[in-house]
Amino acid sequence: MSDENLTPEAPVTGQGRMDVAWGANTGDEHPDEVQRASTPQSGEIFEQLYTPWTGQLNPRWMRNWSILRHHLLGIFKKGHRPWTMPTRIFILIAFLASLSDAGMTLLSGLVGSSEFHSLFGVSRDNLYGHVLGFFPRNVLYYPIVAALLVGGVISEDRQHGTSALYFSRPISRFDYVGMKFLSVAMIQALVVLITYVLYFLAEVVAFGRGWAWMVDIFPMFLAGMIAGLLLIFTYTSIGLSLSSVSTGRFFPGIGLLAIVFGTKTLASIVKNLFEREILYLISPYDCVAHVGQALIGTQTTYDQYSWTYSLVALVAMNALALYVLASRVASMEVTRE
């Protein structure tokens, strides 16, 4: 803009406004430069394209397998159910600690001491002890593993609303709860039963046991396996029922521990004070232990009533837990939670 245009006598042309609107340059630029400035190169940063899919969906077993896989693989790697790091670490610790008798058996085989072997090697009492021994396994390992696992399995679906993700898909409530139950039970089985099998194999390897020994011991081994399954089933059903009535992972975990240890402690106090054992029937651990003692054939530590009472109590407490679990899962919503 030339200086004479700024004098008061200059005509009003609107040029000033145009300069403000379009810039303060002189207008003598190269035409190409102007062209580049006014229309920038267009590029596609995001192109929204809907891609159809014509694949086939697999049947029910594949959907159920995906739930199981999601929970099981979550223990080992990312991208599946995000189990918390303390849970993973504790499972590893419990797994290694549960292998202590296998390690001692291998050691006794190497040392060649029969006294050492009688303490730690495979026997009726030691098979019972691996699965149902109270200290340390059912104080420090198995109930805590169960508590860490069941804590958020169902409650977090309520908390985060992820139940809608399941039930708006062709997943039935039975399949949902069944696969959750199975996955929690399988992770516990990794700690309780896989280590039990490894213990048995350690004896075979360390002492070169033959088929005759294996066939001889097998009924005991199988009884221990069944006792372990009972223990896992009981902890899982009680834990999941607590998880189904909660919206956080703390209450179900602490609730399971409170039930397992609270009932046991109460029954122990009553026994010590009044010499009455009947209260052990409300303790899940003691009921499983009593039935397990009968199954494996080791000496019973409950003298005042038959193991069948414990079995009935065990069935009753599992039935109650499964009833609560089923009714609470049936009430889980799709449209809102």
Add this chain to the structure above:
Amino acid sequence: MADEPIIQTKSLTKAYGPHVALENLNINIPRGATGLLGQNGAGKSTFLKTILGLIQATSGEGTVLGYDIRNQGVEIRQRIGYMPEYDALNPDMDAIHQVRYSGELLGMNPVVAMNRAHEALQFVGMGEQRYREIGSFSTGMKQATKLACAIIHDPDLLIADEPSNGLDMKAREFMISTLNTMVNDANRSILMASHLMDDVERVCENIILLHKGTLAAQGKIEDLKAIDREIEIHVWGGATPLEQRLLDQGFRVRREGRVMRIAHTREDTTTSILQAAADVGAQIRRMHEYEASLEDLFLAIMDNLGYSVKSSDDLLKSPIEARRVDAPESLGGGAA
């Protein structure tokens, strides 16, 4: 086949004990986008659960995509995509794995599910964010992830419950345009439940309005609007006498200050308005046919049902009042 309704119900009734949640619903939802409207407690959720085959109807029948809602719930849920209103994502998972898992739950094998998860997340505008934990997402990103979960298997029908709820303007625009792309470009059908009338109007061609478990209105939005045509006038001076004169002549008049809307129900409505204005000495400075919005339509229908409300928010966003309306009288309900 293309003209067949994707959702059809005949005399569908669902009762919870003495409380009737859905009463004798006869609904035909054509292909395309349909809005599901109704106040809280009107039966929208019950309707959705019924057509998903999650709860059994007390009586009546219905089909979704040709499958019977009474005994083919699994087939229905395999072929529809459901985007819930509330949070339905695990905050500790990253988006890509969450969407993949939702595909696996439908029966996809993990490799296919992962490929489709990438495609679905790309479609909903999730770039590198797909590798982030959902807990760190904004509301818009969570909604987009929920949408990706719902469309991973390329469903014929998407049921979207409040898809734009709680979104900022930009995210809301994107969600609306994404839903429009699904309907217009991908030729998919959407059943969209929403409180936001504008959004429903921008996406949907048809609406269904439920009220206290009964069907209050259904059809094309344009057709329904035509039922309630109005002429809007801007009056200068003498608005009150003009309003009174028009009311005396039997017109239905809505007035807000100098702006009046007169129901266009007669051939001579325009002439009568001008004559009335001349008679009372009022100036009409502007006169045109008023194009009703979905909000107006909703209010007109609610008005016909006997409710005096100023906006849809009064009914749709007031859960306590709305519940009072729909709750059984024994529970303190029954009053608007």
